[in-house]
Amino acid sequence: MIFGNRATYDKMISELEIKAYDRIFEIGYGHGLGVRKISSKFDCFVSGIDYSELMFNEATKRNRKYIENKKVELYLGDFLDSELISNQYDKIFCINVIYFWDRLDKPFSKIIYGLKKGGTFCLYMVHSDDLKKAKYTQYDIFNKYTLDHVVDNLKLAGFSDIKYKFNKGYLIKCRKLTA
Numbered sequence: 709m710i711f712g713n714r715a716t717y718d719k720m721i722s723e724l725e726i727k728a729y730d731r732i733f734e735i736g737y738g739h740g741l742g743v744r745k746i747s748s749k750f751d752c753f754v755s756g757i758d759y760s761e762l763m764f765n766e767a768t769k770r771n772r773k774y775i776e777n778k779k780v781e782l783y784l785g786d787f788l789d790s791e792l793i794s795n796q797y798d799k800i801f802c803i804n805v806i807y808f809w810d811r812l813d814k815p816f817s818k819i820i821y822g823l824k825k826g827g828t829f830c831l832y833m834v835h836s837d838d839l840k841k842a843k844y845t846q847y848d849i850f851n852k853y854t855l856d857h858v859v860d861n862l863k864l865a866g867f868s869d870i871k872y873k874f875n876k877g878y879l880i881k882c883r884k885l886t887a
């Protein structure tokens with residue numbers, strides 16, 4: 709998983725247009741590769757949540773230096789049950805995570821609540837048509853979403869300026885423009 713995702717993380721980081729002192733939150737940080745890439749390059753604060761203890765331990769090991777310097781904070785828990793403080797983050801992102809969410813309205817509402825006005829949310833996903841072809845996604849836990857369904861849910865949650873790029877999967881970027 710980790711090597712396949714390096715390129716996706718690079719594209720995601722470029723789309724996030726990170727600035728000094730940004731507060732960034734990653735949902736489903738997995739091995740913590742993205743967290744480390746960001747904290748090693750930018751002077752900003754990164755936090756994130758993942759519900760896998762294995763991933764939490766891996767990501768903590770990988771980011772120990774930045775955790776000790778208080779540039780990174782990693783949580784173990786379910787994003788869907790977690791509380792985000794309102795207007796906290798400049799950027800929130802997730803890569804290959806939304807398949808594990810049975811509905812998108814609740815998580816997208818939580819994300820927009822946690823973003824500052826003008827903040828950006830980016831997600832990467834493989835389209836349902838391509839997921840249907842893969843062996844490992846045949847289990848029931850994989851929700852296979854179409855681009856239209858995701859975009860409709862982003863609009864319903866209140867996101868604006870929704871754009872996307874395609875390269876194997878969709879990198880969707882949108883903004884919170886209202887307070």
Ligand SMILES: C[S@@+](CC[C@H](N)C(=O)[O-])C[C@H]1O[C@@H](n2cnc3c(N)ncnc32)[C@H](O)[C@@H]1O
Binds near residue numbers: 738786
């Ligand atoms: C397919 S992996 C992707 C990991 C990483 N983003 C990457 O691209 O390498 C999905 C990750 O999201 C986490 N995850 C899925 N749903 C979650 C939720 N509701 N709350 C916290 N973590 C979640 C899983 O534990 C897993 O680490």
